Amino acid sequence: MTTVDAGRHARRPSGVSGWSGxxxxxxVVAIFVLFFVIPMVWLLLATTKSAHGLIVDHPFLPxxxxxxxxxxxxxxxxxxGAVTAWVGNSALYAVGALIITIIASIPAxxxxxxxxFRFRRSLLVxxxxxxxxxxxxxxxxxxxxxxxxxxxxxxxxxxxxxxxFPFGVYLTYIYFSTSVPRDLLAAARLDGxxxxxxxxxxxxxxxxxxxxxxxxxxxVQSWNNFFLPFVMLPSSDGYPVQxxxxxxxxxxxxxxxSSAGAQSVQLPTLALATVISVLPVLIVFLFAQRFxxxxxxxxxxxx
Amino acid sequence: MTVMDEAARxxxxxxxxxxxxxxxxxxxxxxxxxxxxxxxxxxxxxxxPALYAVYLAxxxxxxxxxxxxxxxxxxxxxxxxxxxxxxxxxxxxxLVALVVLVSFLAIVVHTVRVRWLSxxxxxxxxxxxxxxxxxSVLLWLFVLDPTASPVSGLLHLMGFxxxxxxxxxxxxxxxxxxxxxxxxxxxxxxxxxxxxNNISRDVIEAARIDGASTVQIAxxxxxxxxxxxxxxxxxxxxxxxTQLFVEPQLLSQASNAVVPNDYSLNQLAYQYAFQQNDFNxxxxxxxxxxxxxxxxxxxFVTRGGLFERG
Numbered sequence: 001m002t003t004v005d006a007g008r009h010a011r012r013p014s015g016v017s018g019w020s021g022x023x024x025x026x027x028v029v030a031i032f033v034l035f036f037v038i039p040m041v042w043l044l045l046a047t048t049k050s051a052h053g054l055i056v057d058h059p060f061l062p063x064x065x066x067x068x069x070x071x072x073x074x075x076x077x078x079x080x081g082a083v084t085a086w087v088g089n090s091a092l093y094a095v096g097a098l099i100i101t102i103i104a105s106i107p108a109x110x111x112x113x114x115x116x117f118r119f120r121r122s123l124l125v126x127x128x129x130x131x132x133x134x135x136x137x138x139x140x141x142x143x144x145x146x147x148x149x150x151x152x153x154x155x156x157x158x159x160x161x162x163x164x165f166p167f168g169v170y171l172t173y174i175y176f177s178t179s180v181p182r183d184l185l186a187a188a189r190l191d192g193x194x195x196x197x198x199x200x201x202x203x204x205x206x207x208x209x210x211x212x213x214x215x216x217x218x219x220v221q222s223w224n225n226f227f228l229p230f231v232m233l234p235s236s237d238g239y240p241v242q243x244x245x246x247x248x249x250x251x252x253x254x255x256x257x258s259s260a261g262a263q264s265v266q267l268p269t270l271a272l273a274t275v276i277s278v279l280p281v282l283i284v285f286l287f288a289q290r291f292x293x294x295x296x297x298x299x300x301x302x303x
Numbered sequence: 304m305t306v307m308d309e310a311a312r313x314x315x316x317x318x319x320x321x322x323x324x325x326x327x328x329x330x331x332x333x334x335x336x337x338x339x340x341x342x343x344x345x346x347x348x349x350x351x352p353a354l355y356a357v358y359l360a361x362x363x364x365x366x367x368x369x370x371x372x373x374x375x376x377x378x379x380x381x382x383x384x385x386x387x388x389x390x391x392x393x394x395x396x397x398l399v400a401l402v403v404l405v406s407f408l409a410i411v412v413h414t415v416r417v418r419w420l421s422x423x424x425x426x427x428x429x430x431x432x433x434x435x436x437x438x439s440v441l442l443w444l445f446v447l448d449p450t451a452s453p454v455s456g457l458l459h460l461m462g463f464x465x466x467x468x469x470x471x472x473x474x475x476x477x478x479x480x481x482x483x484x485x486x487x488x489x490x491x492x493x494x495x496x497x498x499x500n501n502i503s504r505d506v507i508e509a510a511r512i513d514g515a516s517t518v519q520i521a522x523x524x525x526x527x528x529x530x531x532x533x534x535x536x537x538x539x540x541x542x543x544x545t546q547l548f549v550e551p552q553l554l555s556q557a558s559n560a561v562v563p564n565d566y567s568l569n570q571l572a573y574q575y576a577f578q579q580n581d582f583n584x585x586x587x588x589x590x591x592x593x594x595x596x597x598x599x600x601x602x603f604v605t606r607g608g609l610f611e612r613g
Contacts (some may be wrong), residue, residue, distance in 0.1 A: 021518070029411055029424070032404075036485065038429050039446050040434075042453035059453040104340040111337035115330060123338065123345075125604065130349050132539065132600035133593070136546040140572055140589040141352035144582055164348035169341055184420060186367060195333035199352055224435035226549045231573070238610070245437045254451070255444065255466070255557040267451055269453040270441065278438045285433040289426065 043271055046283035047071060051266035067268065074269045075276070076216040078248065081184055082236065083273065086244035091280075092155060093229070094222040097162035098241070101218045102211060103164060103302045109210075110203050111171020114185060115195075131166040136227045143231045157232040158240075171295055177204065216284060217293045225283050241277045248273050349408065359586035373587040377575070382565045389476065389551075390567050394544045397480040401540055402533055403486050408523045409495035409529075425496060429489035439486045440553045447478065470558055475566070479550045491536050498532045499525060538603045542596045548573070568592060 046054055049063030050070070057063065076083055087158060111117065113125055143152070151157045175186050189200045226242045233239060236247060250256055252265045264275075363369040377383055408428065415421040434442060445451055448466040449458045463469045470478065502525065512522050551566035565571045568588060576585035 002409075005534065027413055029408065032408060033427055034425065036431055036489065038453055039485070040431060043442055043445070045452075054451055059455075066459045084584065100344075104344055106336035108341035109582050111334045115334040115337070117331040117334035117338070120334075123342070126349075128604045129600050130345070132542065133596045134546045136351050136548060136569065137542075137589070137593045137596045140569075140576060140585055141356035142348055143576070143592070144586060145352045145355045148355075160344070161348045164344040166345070166349075195330055199333075199337070220435075224438075227435040227546075227569070229502075230549075230552075242437045245441055246553060249441065249553065249557055251446075252557075254448070256559060258559070263603050267445070271445065274434075274441045276502065278434045281435075282331040282430070282433040285430060289429060289493060292429070292459060293433075293494055296490075297497055 044277060046268050046271035047275055049268050051268055054268050055270075060191055063268075070271075071266070071269045071272045074266065075272050078251070078265065078269075080237075082247070083241070083244065083276070085237065086239050086241040087276065089112050089155075089238060090223055090240035090242070090277075092235035093162065094219050095160045095164075095278075096159040097153070097222045098218045100159065100163035100213055101165045101168050102214060104163060105172050105214055106204075106207055107199065107276060109169045109174075110199060110207075112169070113173045113176035114180065114182060114203070127166040127169050127173075135221070135225070139227050143230075146232070153231060153234055153238065155238065156223075158229050160217075161228060161232075162225065165214075165218050165221075167295075168218055171214055171217070172207075172210050175207070175213075180206055185297050212297050213291055216288050217295055220281050220284060241273075245273060247275055354587045356590050356593065359583050360590045363583060364581075369583070373583045374591070377571075377584050377591075379589045380571070382571055383568075384575075386565060386568045387572050390545060390547050393476040393479045393547060394541060396476055396481050397544060398537060399539060400425075400480060400484050401488060401491070402537060404606070405491045405495060405536065406486070406529060406533060409492045409499060410525055412492065413496055413499040413525075414517060425489075425493050427489075428492045431485050432490045435486055436549050437553060439482055440550050441577070443478075443482045443485070444553070444557050467558065467561055470554055470562055472562070472566075475551070475554070475562065478554075479547065482550055483544070489605065494536075495529055495532055498529060502528050532590060538599050542599045545592055545595055 042059055045060065045062050048065070048068045048071075049057060053067065055061050101164075112120055129182045138161075146152055146157050185198050185202060188198045193201060223240075224242060225240075229238075229240050229243050233243070236244070239247070248265050248270055252267065252270050254267050263269075307330045340591045360373050361369060361371075363372065412421055412424050412428075415424065431439070444466075446454065447458070447469045449463055449469070450466070452458055458464075458469065481585070506524060507520060510524055546566040546569055548569040551562055551570060552564065555562040555566065555570075556566040567572050569592065572588035572592070575581045575588065
């Protein structure tokens with residue numbers, strides 16, 4: 001490849017793509033790299049500083065471990081350990097929704113891809129349409145509905161709506177319809193498998209990759225969901241950490257001067273809270289870039 | 304490469320009906336069992352709430368039919384048109400930035416031949432996507448506060464010396480556009496990069512031999528082939544952007560209501576439901592937003608041709 005490339009470079013016509021053009025492009029890209037990197041790096045460094053140091057020290061020098069520990073103590077001491085409870089709530093909601101999502105969407109995607117039933121097509125089109133609707137669009141209507149049945153404030157009011165995840169069904173549908181040959185299922189049937197056995201013995205063992213894919217999207221979406229829990233959960237005890245951040249923000253004198261008092265939160269502590277609120281998703285993201293491409297381009301490669 | 308890519312690239316199974324559906328009974332009964340839970344969730348959290356919102360939007364507080372009274376009420380609300388204007392302005396800025404910059408950055412990253420560099424660039428662009436919702440807004444509160452900001456020099460240069468100056472209402476659409484771009488662009492860059500990889504090397508090679516420059520290749524070959532993905536991104540982002548809520552909500556809280564708490568349409572719906580206890584008005588606004596999202600989605604599913612339908 002390298003030799004071919006070298007030849008190609010030599011032949012490349014000059015002009016905008018020549019030396020000066022390339023420099024301009026490189027500078028523009030460098031600016032965007034800074035734009036994306038600076039806030040993240042700064043946020044990480046801010047967690048190691050004191051409130052005073054954050055303002056007077058150089059923004060890109062790390063603070064000290066002592067300050068990090070102090071911020072940590074302040075954060076987890078906030079309202080007698082509210083933050084720990086919020087993180088626990090987030091985990092409960094995201095994992096709960098994840099489990100129900102998998103149980104609901106894997107068989108459904110399988111049935112829509114490889115079996116035949118009366119409303120298959122309608123269900124598929126409905127899934128596609130609902131999948132493209134932003135999930136916030138139905139939050140207030142769902143609130144009004146759950147309000148009637150008295151579920152508001154219960155963890156179920158968050159977990160159940162999050163478990164309705166048409167995108168997961170669509171991913172499963174694409175996976176089964178493109179990578180599991182129908183002949184395989186037919187062979188299993190000839191060997192005397194019942195329909196349930198065809199699914200559990202043939203299809204399910206092949207489904208691991210798509211289970212991981214659906215799990216990734218479901219977890220990230222549920223963990224980051226703000227509007228739904230914000231509306232459904234009136235009490236601070238039930239907040240997931242994303243919503244809990246608003247409580248912390250309201251107690252930060254730097255942004256809300258009326259909040260000065262015993263429970264006030266300093267800026268570096270708020271920065272630490274921000275880091276902790278995204279940590280699980282950040283870790284998942286670090287290892288899942290190709291999942292993102294795979295999921296979003298699924299079914300789209302067909303011209 | 305990934306499973307789904309391989310899956311999609313491998314021969315697509317003929318769309319025909321599955322063989323042997325004649326021995327139907329047990330088979331379709333089992334199919335219904337497979338879809339049962341999903342169908343229940345679809346009805347409970349997709350169809351029923353939408354229908355209930357329709358019902359509420361066309362009735363009054365006592366459940367009597369109200370015609371379009373709720374719609375005329377919310378649309379006549381002095382906060383409605385400003386909210387529409389806020390969201391529209393934000394959407395225009397964000398979408399233009401998204402389409403232009405994402406295409407540009409994806410093509411540039413794709414031309415980078417040094418493997419580690421291209422990989423690092425993609426990771427750097429994409430990682431902020433992990434900070435969605437409240438977390439990214441909080442981060443940007445720091446960045447936009449001249450006293451603490453890592454780029455306070457830049458903010459001072461632009462004439463801002465306090466947080467309140469930065470978030471005056473006129474600045475909010477670009478501020479929200481920047482936040483949304485910072486969080487969302489990377490994912491799309493990675494996706495476009497993947498799509499660019501699907502363009503046959505032969506095509507690019509042939510163009511080069513014919514003397515096309517990198518810019519010409521980008522403009523004449525890569526961009527047209529990306530069009531499908533760009534419109535996908537545009538539609539998804541447009542639909543999501545109309546829902547603007549968390550950004551103005553947090554800013555409003557952080558600024559002691561310098562940013563009003565009815566800045567966006569979704570906030571206004573929230574105010575109707577929770578401040579005014581007017582569920583009918585809230586349902587009317589939600590329904591308007593839902594219709595927009597549904598229309599965009601339906602047009603895309605039926606006309607876009609991006610998703611194969613069985």
